[in-house]
Amino acid sequence: MSRDDVLARIDGYRDEVIELQRGLVALPALSPDYGQGPEVTGEARKAEFVREYLIRHGITDITVIAAPDERVPGGVRPNLIARIPGRSSERTVWVMAHVDVVPPGDLSKWSHDPYTLRVDGDLIYGRGVEDNHQGLVGAVMAARAFVETGVRPAYDLGLLIVADEECGSQFGIQYVLENGNPLRPDDLILVPDGGVSDGSEIEVAEKGILWLKLKTTGVQTHASTPEKGRNAMRAGAQLVVELDRLHELFHLSDPVFSPPTSTFAPTKKEANVPNVNTIPGDDVFYLDCRVLPEYRLSDVESRVRQIADEVAARFGVAVAIETVQRQDAAPATPADAPVVGMVARAVKEVYGVEAKPVGIGGGTVGAYLRKQGLPCVVWSRMDETMHGPDENARISNILGDAKVFALLALGG
Numbered sequence: 008m009s010r011d012d013v014l015a016r017i018d019g020y021r022d023e024v025i026e027l028q029r030g031l032v033a034l035p036a037l038s039p040d041y042g043q044g045p046e047v048t049g050e051a052r053k054a055e056f057v058r059e060y061l062i063r064h065g066i067t068d069i070t071v072i073a074a075p076d077e078r079v080p081g082g083v084r085p086n087l088i089a090r091i092p093g094r095s096s097e098r099t100v101w102v103m104a105h106v107d108v109v110p111p112g113d114l115s116k117w118s119h120d121p122y123t124l125r126v127d128g129d130l131i132y133g134r135g136v137e138d139n140h141q142g143l144v145g146a147v148m149a150a151r152a153f154v155e156t157g158v159r160p161a162y163d164l165g166l167l168i169v170a171d172e173e174c175g176s177q178f179g180i181q182y183v184l185e186n187g188n189p190l191r192p193d194d195l196i197l198v199p200d201g202g203v204s205d206g207s208e209i210e211v212a213e214k215g216i217l218w219l220k221l222k223t224t225g226v227q228t229h230a231s232t233p234e235k236g237r238n239a240m241r242a243g244a245q246l247v248v249e250l251d252r253l254h255e256l257f258h259l260s261d262p263v264f265s266p267p268t269s270t271f272a273p274t275k276k277e278a279n280v281p282n283v284n285t286i287p288g289d290d291v292f293y294l295d296c297r298v299l300p301e302y303r304l305s306d307v308e309s310r311v312r313q314i315a316d317e318v319a320a321r322f323g324v325a326v327a328i329e330t331v332q333r334q335d336a337a338p339a340t341p342a343d344a345p346v347v348g349m350v351a352r353a354v355k356e357v358y359g360v361e362a363k364p365v366g367i368g369g370g371t372v373g374a375y376l377r378k379q380g381l382p383c384v385v386w387s388r389m390d391e392t393m394h395g396p397d398e399n400a401r402i403s404n405i406l407g408d409a410k411v412f413a414l415l416a417l418g419g
Contacts, residue, residue: 009158010417016152017409023151024144024405025131029124030056031140032133036107038174039078050170053106054085057168061089061147065154066166068092072187074170074178084170084178088189091153091164093416099163099189100416101196103372103383104143105172105179108135109394116396130399137400138393142199143168145387145408152413161418165189172200172372175332180372184379195346195415196383198373199408206358206388206407209350212263212339212366213374217296217304218331219311221246225324227280227288239290240279242322247273249314250294256310257302264366269298293331297368300336334370337377344382349419353411358388386411 034056036049058069068090073083090099111121111134119125121134146166153160167189171179183189190196201210223243228236253271260267272295279287298307308330315326340347342364354362364384376383388404 012156013152013158013413013417014410016156017148017406017413020148020151020406020409021402024148024402025124025126027060027144027147028131028133028136028140030060031143032124032135033122035122035134037110038107038171039076040174041110050084050107051079051081054087054168054170057106057143057147058087061150064151066091066150070187072183074182076178086170086179086183087166087168089150089166089168091150091160091416093160093162093164095161096163097193099165099191099194100160100412101165101167101190101194102142102146102149102412103167103169103180103196103198104146104200105139105169105372106143107170107173108138109173112396118397121398129401129403131402132397132399134398137389137391137398139172139200141389141400141405141408142387145199145405146412148406148409149412149416152409153416160413160416162195162416164416169372176372176375180375184375190376190379190381192380192382194381195349196376196381197346197350197412197415198371198383198385199387200371201367201369201385202387202389202391204388204390205360206354206386207360207362208365208386209347209362210367210371210373210385211342211347211364212300213336213370214264214269214366214368215298215300215302215304215336216332216334216370217298217307218333219294219296220291220329220331221294221315222289222291222327222329223324224327225288225322228286230284230286233286236286236288237323238286239324240287242318242324243290243292245322246315246318246326247292249318250311252314253296253307253310257298257307259299259301261299261301261366263364264299264368266368269296269302270368271296298336300339304333304335334374337374339366340377340382340384346382346384349415350384350386350411352419353414354386356414357407357410362386
């Protein structure tokens, strides 16, 4: 048996991909941060489903790192570590995926039950099929191919399957890094949790993330006598407009990133008064900031406070600012790091595409790894339908990605 046998075995896994995806989709795994309900038990059930699947197919070197969380039935959120031994254990090729998903949202926008897999030619539909079952299933298929062909990879192949990726990773990779971390600086770490449709982008850097909640407080009154109150919504609306100045204040551009500049986007808006004829005394909106590594988030926070104070003085209101999420930009993975070159060569062999290192505005678990001095890349070939209705993935991409993972373990 040879490397070609491993790749050929993966090519024959279409039915296995569908079978595993069907089982995963049927086990919704939602964080308790989304609220209570039967679906919050899904992480534990889903992790156990994956563990049993691996064992059934000859992958038995499995460790469970269980993060305690009293909010979920059973009190723990499991993280799985599975290994396939290679000819050398000096380095491990890690593929890291997550079991949790986001809620389906408005069910009327789905063409079918989001927790029942639908197959349409090369496309499969269901919540989680792309984010992040595509990476998880691809990793499992690569591991199965080594076991079933008897080919030993050049390096150990490790599957790191974590919880809580969608809601901050406190019970996922952050917990793993602090409790039995198996990752070493010379390991090759690939996170298949983002990418573009042709697979041409290898993410090596991320912007800093700052989410702010801004609450304007004025005086509520009847809408027929607005002079007796202070309209918190009007002040908040002006604040939204004034915060657009942040683009000028933090104007640097870096072509490695897409988009190349920092972004400051007002997003969520909370309801204020329930009726039309009342001037609201409170108003709340949120600001999503994605900041180039050249800038400190503390400087952004200071500027937001300054602009808020100006609006508060102008309208006679108070403005409270609460940090919802704050993540400084991690050091970038060097473009010449071994993992970058090896992924690029594997992508070229499998897909015939020249892949290049890029930076993104979205946040991934890669940031936690890079802050620990662990060079990693985020890569997959996907259409980015995650989080939307009728989320879908291509079976051909899952099989192709699995071959990329296998080539990395084979030594590139």
